[in-house]
């Protein structure tokens with residue numbers, strides 16, 4: 001008898017729930033933030049009676065309060081390749097390449113995520129994964145030693161590796177093995193409060209770059225944050241400050257708009273956690289790496305829309321970067337600059353700035369095959385496609401506010417996508433191509449369905 005395999009989406013759901021429970025236990029402030037987000041979302045729904053219907057239509061209602069992503073950082077190419085295999089068990093595949101060096105963070109990254117729209121609706125959980133670029137560590141001794149330290153660690157349990165092999169050989173896991181897999185995989189992301197190096201070595205890396213210390217000095221890629229979605233990120237930002245939960249100073253991404261685009265995010269700053277160092281004296285100290293994040297997603301942009309977004313944001317940051325004590329200047333500048341970005345669905349669609357998903361509407365057409373006419377008639381409807389990826393400038397802002405002092409360095413390195421993909425063992429998918437395909441195929445399907453309707 002062959003046992004049926006548990007769907008990858010289900011394994012991801014179980015993993016996401018287990019990871020959330022683990023993180024709430026490990027970082028109580030994350031649990032506090034979860035409560036704040038629940039209250040704010042409840043208020044947003046009560047305030048706007050049409051919101052629930054809108055969210056139900058798009059499938060987003062059931063995902064309120066469900067963790068959207070987490071993030072980890074690894075040190076060696078082999079670790080990244082192992083993660084690719086681990087995440088594949090849960091239907092998570094590498095999408096996008098993010099170069100963080102322009103922001104002074106010595107890593108490059110991808111996101112392991114579900115790709116199909118249906119899979120995302122079943123469980124949106126994804127992991128933003130960064131790989132250290134040791135060549136960017138300053139000082140030859142530190143650089144060499146980092147690689148020696150990293151070469152000694154094993155971030156997967158032997159049983160986890162074995163279960164991955166079973167998955168790869170059979171194309172799936174039965175129920176008992178799937179549950180065991182989640183249990184074993186969690187070990188990789190657990191925080192242990194124990195450094196693999198002495199306090200002195202840790203301090204040398206922290207001085208070189210706090211992020212390097214976080215990657216090099218511990219047993220593995222502890223999960224460094226989880227992220228909840230919210231219906232009103234500005235209200236959460238305010239509430240976090242009022243309740244003393246220490247949010248970062250700005251919401252990253254575009255300003256508040258009528259028609260949300262891309263991704264807005266903020267977080268509470270990393271907490272200090274006790275660490276026991278290696279060495280005979282077992283010195284104690286603390287480490288700041290782990291935080292909680294909130295996000296609010298809008299429409300995916302076309303290459304043209306994205307170029308406009310990147311330009312307006314770069315202009316904002318050049319004219320009026322966020323500065324302590326002058327955050328409202330930054331916000332005003334951002335709003336002023338983004339007034340150049342159309343803020344209604346029709347303009348974004350007809351100017352080719354955002355991606356849309358098409359479906360047959362309730363109304364009958366008089367017989368036209370022209371898309372604009374069909375939309376006007378209500379025979380065809382267009383809904384924005386949600387952006388499921390990340391923004392490097394925002395990610396850099398999140399990294400920095402959670403690294404404490406010294407998180408920013410001048411790094412004049414070029415992006416190195418080839419090296420990243422070589423380490424990963426495969427190419428990363430192009431996120432814009434995924435949205436473009438979704439738009440095109442939804443339109444084709446909708447037009448076929450309309451053609452089949454009897455006149």
Ligand code: OOG
Nearest residue numbers: 071128390394395398399
């Ligand atoms: C990852 C920061 C990036 C996001 O939401 O942009 C990220 C990290 O700090 O390791 O998760």
Ligand code: NI
Nearest residue numbers: 071128227293
């Ligand atoms: Ni994040």
